[in-house]
Amino acid sequence: MRASPLFSSARQGLPRWWLPALWLLLCACLLPPAATAQSLTSLAGLGSSSSSSSSSDEERAIQAQREATATAEQEADALAQSLERLRSRVQTPAGTAPAPLSDQELGQIQARWEERVPANASQEVLEKLLTDEREAIAALKSGIEKSAAEQANLVAQPGNGRSDLASLQQRVQETAAPVTAEPGESKALTQARQQRRSAEHRRATQELALRQEEQSTIETRQRLLDVQLQTQRRELLERTPRVAWLNQRIADRARQQLEQQVQQTQAAENDTAEASAAVRELAQQNSALAAQILAHNDRLVQERQDLASDEYRQSQLASALRDTQARLRLGGSASVGQWLWKQRVALPTVNTIQSRRKATLRQLAELRLALFNASERRFSLNGTATGGGNSGMTTRGSAQSTALWTKQAALIDQLQPLLLRRIAVLEQTDAALQSTLTSGNALRQVMDKELLWFPSHLAMGGAWLDEWRSVLRSSDGAGLEQGASASPWNTARALGASILRNLWIYAGIVAGVALLLGLRRYALQKLQAIATQVDNFSQDHFGLTLLALGWSLLYALPWSFATAALGTLLQSTAAPVALEPLGQALEQLSAFVFVVTLLNVLFRPCGLAVAHFGWPRERVQVLRQMVLRATWLIVPIDLLGGLAFFSHDDSAISTWGRMCLLVLTLGLAWMAFRYLRQSLGKQRPGLRWSQVVSVAVLLVLAVTLVGIGLGYVYTATEVIQALLSSFVFLAAAEVLVSLLRRWLLLGERRLALNRLRAAALQRQAANAAAAADAAAGGGTAPTANNNATDEQSQMALVTVSTQAHRLLGLLQRVLVALSLVYAWSPVLPALLRFEGVVLWYTTNTEASGIARPAPVSLMDLLVGALILLMTFSLTRNLPGLVEVVFSSTRRVSSSDRYTMATLARYGITIAGTVSALSLLGLRWSQLQWMAAALTVGLGFGLQEIFANFVSGLILLVERPFRVGDVITINQHTGTVTRIRTRATTVLDFDNQEIVIPNKTFITGQVTNWTLSDDVTRLIIDVSVAHGSDPAEVQRMLLAIAAEHPKVLREPEANCWFMALEGQGQKFELRVYVGAVDDRLPVRNDLNRSINARLKAAGIAVAFPQMDIHVRDLPPAPAAAQEAQGA
Missing domain, CATH: 1.10.287 (Helix Hairpins)
Incomplete structure (x- = not known):
C-alpha cells in the first residue's frame, strides 16, 4: 500500500522518533500514577539493557577492526622485509659464470682430489668422507632444484605479473579513500575502521612496490640464477665421481681384508680338526661369520650402486616434473605434447618401483633381525668371558678356545657396523624409491591431465615419410640385439631364433594348447546336449545355465592360454631382451582373445544367448558376425601395434604403430556404419538407442581419424581402448543381467506351476464337495471362490514379477554406468583441464x-x-x-x-x-x-496454487489418507492413486480419474474407508413371504455367511428380523469383509447363494402386492346389453 502525499511530507518534515514518543506520552497519560512509575522504571531498565547490548556489540566490532589492523600491519612489515631482501640481492654483483668443464679437466680435478685423500686412510675415515660427499651432493641437488624452480617461475612471471599489478593498483586506489561514518556509528568505531583502512593501504602499497620491483629486476635475477645454477651444477659434476671412487676404494680395501679374514678363519678351523667337538663347532661358527661378513660387504657394494642409480632416476623424475610444469605454464604447443610423450615413454612403471620397494623393505626387516641376533650373541659372549657361558664347553679354559671366543667377539663387532651401514643404505634406497613413486605419480597425473590435449607426434606429412624411410633402412641387416629399430621383421627373426634355442619349452606350450583344444570339442558337445535339455520344459533348471557357462569358459580358454603363456615366456629371463615387447603385447592380447572367443560361443545356436536367454536369433546372428569381424580385425592389428608401443621406440610408434591405429579406426568405423545401415534398413518407427550409439561411435571414430593424422597418436590410442573396453564391459553386464533374469524367470515358472497344481487340487476338492452337497439335496456350492483364489494367486505372481524385473532394470542401469565409468577412467583425468x-x-x-x-x-x-x-x-x-x-x-x-x-x-x-x-x-x-x-x-x-502446494505437503506429512485408500469427498467415492503438489487423483468405481485440489481436503470433510482398518460392514436385505419360519430363515442366512471365505469370522455375522411389512417379512444379514474391494463380490455371491437356498427350501421371496377395491361399477355399454338380452 502506498502512503499518501500528506503522510509522506509529514514523515519528511518530522524526526523519525516522533511517533514512538507520541505513543509513550499517550500511554503515560492513560495509566494511573503507580502504574506509570512502574512502567517508566521498566522502560528505563529496558533502555539500559538495550544500550548495554549495543555497547557490547560496538566493542566487539571495534576489537575486530583492531585485530584486522594488526594483521594488516604484520603483513605489511613482512612485505617490506621481502622488498629489502630483494633489493639487496639484486645489488649483489652477479659475477661470471664458470666455464664448462671438459672430460680432461674433470679428470684432473678428480685426480687432485684423490691425491689429497691419505693412501693409508682407514675404513672409518673413508666411510666418513663418503657420508660427507653424499650429504654435499644432496644439498647441491636440493639447491639446484630450488634455483631451477625459481628460474621457471621467473620465465612465466612477466605475463602474470602485469595482471597482478593492475589489480594491486586498483586496490591501492580503493584503500586510499577515507572511511565515511555510517548513520548511528560511534566515533571510536569510525576511527578503528579508518586505522584498518590505513593499514590495508600500507599493505597494498608495499605489495605493489614488491611486485613492481620483481617485474623490473627479472632480467637481473635471471642472470644471478644462471650463474648460481651453473656454479651448483659444476660443483655437482665435480663431486659425483668422488662418491663412485670412494665406494670402489672402500669395496676393494674391505674385500681384500675380508678375504684374508676368511682364509684365516678357515685355517683356524682346519687346526681344530683333532680338537673336541665344542672347539670344532666354535671354529666353524667363526668361519661362517667371516664368510657372512664378506657376503654382507659384497651386498653393501651392490646396494650402494643401486642407491646411486635410484637417486639418479629420482632426480631425473623430479627434473622432468619441474620442466613439464614450467612448459605447461608457458603455454601449450605441439612441442609441449611431444615433450610430454617422451617423458611418458621414459616413465618407469609403478609395479616395478613398488616391487623394488617391497623387496627393500623385506631386506630391511631381515637385516634388523640379524642385527638384533648379533647383539644378543655378543651379549652372550660377554657372559661366556666372565664364566657364565656354555658349561658344556670342556675346553673353554684352554688357550685355543679362548682365542676362538675372542675371534668370534671381534667378528661380531665387525659385523654389527656393517649391518648398520647396510640398513642405512637400504633406508636411503627406500626413501629414494618413495620419492620416485611420488614424483612419478605427480608426473603421471600431469600427463593424464594434459597429454590428451596435445599432439604426441608430428603430423602425417613429409617428416613422417622420412621416418618411414629411416625405419625401413634400420630394419635391414641387423637384429634388435644389435640396436636396430623395433620392427615386425626383426622381431620375427628373433622369435625364430628363440624357438630353436628353447624348442622343448615351446613344445610344452603347444601340447597344452592341443589338450585344451580337445577339451574344447568336448565342451561344444556338452553345450549342445544342455541346449536339448533346456528345450524340455520339465527338465529345465538354472543349474543347466551355470553348467553351460562353465563349458563356455572352457571353450574360450585354449587360444587365450596360448597367447598368455607365450607372452609370459617371452618376458622371462630365458628369452632375448628383443622379444620382451612381443611378450607384453601377447600378454595384453590374451584377455581380448578370451573375451571374443567367449562371445563367439555364447552366440552359437547352442550357446547361452539363444538356448538359455531367449535372445532373438536374428539379433544373435548379427552380433556373432560382428564379433568374428572384430576378431580378424583387432587381433593382428593389436599385436603389431602393441609391439610398436611396448618397444618404447618413438620412430616405430610414429610409423607402423600409427598405421596400425589408423587401420583399426577405419575398420571399427566400417563395422559401426554397417550395423547402422542394417538397423536403418529395418522398417521400424522411431529412433532406437542402438542407432544413436552407432552414430555417436561413428562421430568419435571420425574425430579420432583426424586426430591420428594431426599427430594425436596417444589420444587416439586412449580413445580406441576406452571404446573397446566399453563394449566388453557392456557385454559382460548384459550377460550378468541375463543370467539373473533367467534365474528369476525360472523361479516364477516354478512358482506358477506350484500354484497351478495347488489350484487344480483345490478345484477338485471343491467339485467333490459340491457334488456331495448336490447329492445330499443341499443345493449347489458357489464356484466364484475358486476363481477368486486363482485371481489372488495370479496377482501375487504378477506383483513378484514386476518388482523383480524393476530391480533388474535398476541393476542393469547401475552396471552400465559403472562399466562406462571404469572403461573411460583413463580419459576422465583429462577433463580436469577444463578447470583452467x-x-x-x-x-x-x-x-x-x-x-x-x-x-x-x-x-x-x-x-x-x-x-x-x-x-x-x-x-x-x-x-x-x-x-x-x-x-x-x-x-x-x-x-x-x-x-x-x-x-x-x-x-x-x-x-x-x-x-x-x-x-x-x-x-x-x-x-x-x-x-x-x-x-x-x-x-x-498465486494464492490458490500455493495453498494447494502447502496442502499437498500437509497431506503427505499428516496423512489423513494414503495412496490406495478408499475415500469419499463431495459425493465422490474412489481409490486414491496419486498425491501431487497441486492436486490429488481419485479413481472412482466407474474407472474415471477425478482430480481434486489439495485445498479441498484440508477445508472439507473427508470420509476414509480404510484409514486405520480396512474392515467394513455389508448389509443385505432379504424379504420372504408371510408364513415363513423366521428362525429357519435366520439359520439359513447365517450358514450362508459362514460358508463364504471372504466373510470375516471376527466380527461375526448377524441376522436380524427387522419388520413385518405388508409385502412380507424383512430380514437384514450383516456381515464384515476385510477389504473394500471385496464388498461387491461378496454381495454378489451371498445374493446368489441366498436365492438358491431359499428356492431349495421352498421359501417364497416376498414380492409387492396391491389389492384394488371397486365401489361403483360404470354402466355397461348399449351393445353389450343388447347382446345379453338376445
Whole structure:
C-alpha cells in the first residue's frame, strides 16, 4: 500500500522518533500514577539493557577492526622485509659464470682430489668422507632444484605479473579513500575502521612496490640464477665421481681384508680338526661369520650402486616434473605434447618401483633381525668371558678356545657396523624409491591431465615419410640385439631364433594348447546336449545355465592360454631382451582373445544367448558376425601395434604403430556404419538407442581419424581402448543381467506351476464337495471362490514379477554406468583441464567483509549440468527404487513408500538445484533474498496454487489418507492413486480419474474407508413371504455367511428380523469383509447363494402386492346389453 502525499511530507518534515514518543506520552497519560512509575522504571531498565547490548556489540566490532589492523600491519612489515631482501640481492654483483668443464679437466680435478685423500686412510675415515660427499651432493641437488624452480617461475612471471599489478593498483586506489561514518556509528568505531583502512593501504602499497620491483629486476635475477645454477651444477659434476671412487676404494680395501679374514678363519678351523667337538663347532661358527661378513660387504657394494642409480632416476623424475610444469605454464604447443610423450615413454612403471620397494623393505626387516641376533650373541659372549657361558664347553679354559671366543667377539663387532651401514643404505634406497613413486605419480597425473590435449607426434606429412624411410633402412641387416629399430621383421627373426634355442619349452606350450583344444570339442558337445535339455520344459533348471557357462569358459580358454603363456615366456629371463615387447603385447592380447572367443560361443545356436536367454536369433546372428569381424580385425592389428608401443621406440610408434591405429579406426568405423545401415534398413518407427550409439561411435571414430593424422597418436590410442573396453564391459553386464533374469524367470515358472497344481487340487476338492452337497439335496456350492483364489494367486505372481524385473532394470542401469565409468577412467583425468578455462567471474564476500572474485570454469559448468542431470534422473527413478527396496518388508506399506518417495523427490530437487547453481556462481547468500521476494510475490499472486502446494505437503506429512485408500469427498467415492503438489487423483468405481485440489481436503470433510482398518460392514436385505419360519430363515442366512471365505469370522455375522411389512417379512444379514474391494463380490455371491437356498427350501421371496377395491361399477355399454338380452 502506498502512503499518501500528506503522510509522506509529514514523515519528511518530522524526526523519525516522533511517533514512538507520541505513543509513550499517550500511554503515560492513560495509566494511573503507580502504574506509570512502574512502567517508566521498566522502560528505563529496558533502555539500559538495550544500550548495554549495543555497547557490547560496538566493542566487539571495534576489537575486530583492531585485530584486522594488526594483521594488516604484520603483513605489511613482512612485505617490506621481502622488498629489502630483494633489493639487496639484486645489488649483489652477479659475477661470471664458470666455464664448462671438459672430460680432461674433470679428470684432473678428480685426480687432485684423490691425491689429497691419505693412501693409508682407514675404513672409518673413508666411510666418513663418503657420508660427507653424499650429504654435499644432496644439498647441491636440493639447491639446484630450488634455483631451477625459481628460474621457471621467473620465465612465466612477466605475463602474470602485469595482471597482478593492475589489480594491486586498483586496490591501492580503493584503500586510499577515507572511511565515511555510517548513520548511528560511534566515533571510536569510525576511527578503528579508518586505522584498518590505513593499514590495508600500507599493505597494498608495499605489495605493489614488491611486485613492481620483481617485474623490473627479472632480467637481473635471471642472470644471478644462471650463474648460481651453473656454479651448483659444476660443483655437482665435480663431486659425483668422488662418491663412485670412494665406494670402489672402500669395496676393494674391505674385500681384500675380508678375504684374508676368511682364509684365516678357515685355517683356524682346519687346526681344530683333532680338537673336541665344542672347539670344532666354535671354529666353524667363526668361519661362517667371516664368510657372512664378506657376503654382507659384497651386498653393501651392490646396494650402494643401486642407491646411486635410484637417486639418479629420482632426480631425473623430479627434473622432468619441474620442466613439464614450467612448459605447461608457458603455454601449450605441439612441442609441449611431444615433450610430454617422451617423458611418458621414459616413465618407469609403478609395479616395478613398488616391487623394488617391497623387496627393500623385506631386506630391511631381515637385516634388523640379524642385527638384533648379533647383539644378543655378543651379549652372550660377554657372559661366556666372565664364566657364565656354555658349561658344556670342556675346553673353554684352554688357550685355543679362548682365542676362538675372542675371534668370534671381534667378528661380531665387525659385523654389527656393517649391518648398520647396510640398513642405512637400504633406508636411503627406500626413501629414494618413495620419492620416485611420488614424483612419478605427480608426473603421471600431469600427463593424464594434459597429454590428451596435445599432439604426441608430428603430423602425417613429409617428416613422417622420412621416418618411414629411416625405419625401413634400420630394419635391414641387423637384429634388435644389435640396436636396430623395433620392427615386425626383426622381431620375427628373433622369435625364430628363440624357438630353436628353447624348442622343448615351446613344445610344452603347444601340447597344452592341443589338450585344451580337445577339451574344447568336448565342451561344444556338452553345450549342445544342455541346449536339448533346456528345450524340455520339465527338465529345465538354472543349474543347466551355470553348467553351460562353465563349458563356455572352457571353450574360450585354449587360444587365450596360448597367447598368455607365450607372452609370459617371452618376458622371462630365458628369452632375448628383443622379444620382451612381443611378450607384453601377447600378454595384453590374451584377455581380448578370451573375451571374443567367449562371445563367439555364447552366440552359437547352442550357446547361452539363444538356448538359455531367449535372445532373438536374428539379433544373435548379427552380433556373432560382428564379433568374428572384430576378431580378424583387432587381433593382428593389436599385436603389431602393441609391439610398436611396448618397444618404447618413438620412430616405430610414429610409423607402423600409427598405421596400425589408423587401420583399426577405419575398420571399427566400417563395422559401426554397417550395423547402422542394417538397423536403418529395418522398417521400424522411431529412433532406437542402438542407432544413436552407432552414430555417436561413428562421430568419435571420425574425430579420432583426424586426430591420428594431426599427430594425436596417444589420444587416439586412449580413445580406441576406452571404446573397446566399453563394449566388453557392456557385454559382460548384459550377460550378468541375463543370467539373473533367467534365474528369476525360472523361479516364477516354478512358482506358477506350484500354484497351478495347488489350484487344480483345490478345484477338485471343491467339485467333490459340491457334488456331495448336490447329492445330499443341499443345493449347489458357489464356484466364484475358486476363481477368486486363482485371481489372488495370479496377482501375487504378477506383483513378484514386476518388482523383480524393476530391480533388474535398476541393476542393469547401475552396471552400465559403472562399466562406462571404469572403461573411460583413463580419459576422465583429462577433463580436469577444463578447470583452467574460466567462463566468468562472480564475487564472494569473505567473513572479513572483503569481496574476492571467484572464477567459474568450464569444469564447474559441466559438473553443474551433470548434477542437474543426476537430479532429474533420481527424481524420475526414485519411486521405483523405493518400491524395490521396501517392497519386501511388511512394515512399510505402499502409501508410506509413496510418501517417502515424494518427500525425497522434493528434497533431492531442491538440493540438486542449489548445488548446481552454487557451482555456477549463484550462492545461496545471493539467492535467498530473491527467493524470499519471489515467495512473497508469488504467494500474493498465486494464492490458490500455493495453498494447494502447502496442502499437498500437509497431506503427505499428516496423512489423513494414503495412496490406495478408499475415500469419499463431495459425493465422490474412489481409490486414491496419486498425491501431487497441486492436486490429488481419485479413481472412482466407474474407472474415471477425478482430480481434486489439495485445498479441498484440508477445508472439507473427508470420509476414509480404510484409514486405520480396512474392515467394513455389508448389509443385505432379504424379504420372504408371510408364513415363513423366521428362525429357519435366520439359520439359513447365517450358514450362508459362514460358508463364504471372504466373510470375516471376527466380527461375526448377524441376522436380524427387522419388520413385518405388508409385502412380507424383512430380514437384514450383516456381515464384515476385510477389504473394500471385496464388498461387491461378496454381495454378489451371498445374493446368489441366498436365492438358491431359499428356492431349495421352498421359501417364497416376498414380492409387492396391491389389492384394488371397486365401489361403483360404470354402466355397461348399449351393445353389450343388447347382446345379453338376445
